[in-house]
Amino acid sequence: MNVLLAGANGQIGKHLVQLFKESNEHTVRAMVRKEEQAEELKQAGVEAVVADLEGSVEQLAEAAKGCDAIIFTAGSGGHTGLDKTLLIDLDGAVKTIEAAEQAGIKRFVMVSALGAHNRDNWNEAIRPYYAAKHYADRMLEASGLTYTIVRPGGLLNEPGTGKVAMAENLTRAAIPREDVARTVLAVLDEQKTYNRSFDLVSGDTVIEEAVKGI
Numbered sequence: 001m002n003v004l005l006a007g008a009n010g011q012i013g014k015h016l017v018q019l020f021k022e023s024n025e026h027t028v029r030a031m032v033r034k035e036e037q038a039e040e041l042k043q044a045g046v047e048a049v050v051a052d053l054e055g056s057v058e059q060l061a062e063a064a065k066g067c068d069a070i071i072f073t074a075g076s077g078g079h080t081g082l083d084k085t086l087l088i089d090l091d092g093a094v095k096t097i098e099a100a101e102q103a104g105i106k107r108f109v110m111v112s113a114l115g116a117h118n119r120d121n122w123n124e125a126i127r128p129y130y131a132a133k134h135y136a137d138r139m140l141e142a143s144g145l146t147y148t149i150v151r152p153g154g155l156l157n158e159p160g161t162g163k164v165a166m167a168e169n170l171t172r173a174a175i176p177r178e179d180v181a182r183t184v185l186a187v188l189d190e191q192k193t194y195n196r197s198f199d200l201v202s203g204d205t206v207i208e209e210a211v212k213g214i
Contacts, residue, residue: 001026001188004067006053006096007074009037012111015181016073017046026188031063053092060099069107070100071184082128089129093136097143108145109184112137114153114172114199137197148187149197152180165203166210173201186211
């Protein structure tokens with residue numbers, strides 16, 4: 001598959017770009033907001049496109065043109081206000097879903113947050129973020145696209161272990177960003193994950209086995 005990666009300059013996105021570079025099955029078109037970010041990726045041998053999640057659906061559809069799938073791992077980050085949470089994590093995600101529909105792309109993988117589907121489990125300290133994820137996920141589920149929603153727990157910058165736990169509902173725990181990226185790549189063409197959503201934390205099962213057993 002040729003995959004548009006929204007959020008390619010984020011921490012999970014950077015891991016995914018590297019994994020795509022090593023992949024014999026998939027290629028990536030890294031979507032970033034700034035020309036200098038795109039140029040840096042191109043110099044590293046990565047196809048890149050400049051588009052803004054606060055821009056138009058048509059701009060995003062043009063960025064995705066010719067791709068077979070979209071991975072959404074963009075986020076406003078922890079240092080921005082609630083306005084950016086609304087505009088990126090919710091509206092940016094929904095516009096990307098609409099762009100997929102416009103571009104005729106059926107496969108969509110969303111990186112969400114553990115427990116986002118269950119309001120009773122939202123982290124009180126960042127409830128607006130969870131609300132944004134919750135409704136973006138619901139819009140994806142209602143879209144008719146072939147989706148997978150990956151809901152990772154607390155994100156760590158330590159090296160991945162290659163082993164995870166995944167299920168519909170998991171107790172809050174952490175996971176290295178590298179393992180999230182590897183899981184996202186593993187679900188991309190695994191039909192058992194189509195139209196499914198699950199929580200994801202570090203565990204005892206090799207990622208590829210966990211994905212096939214979901």
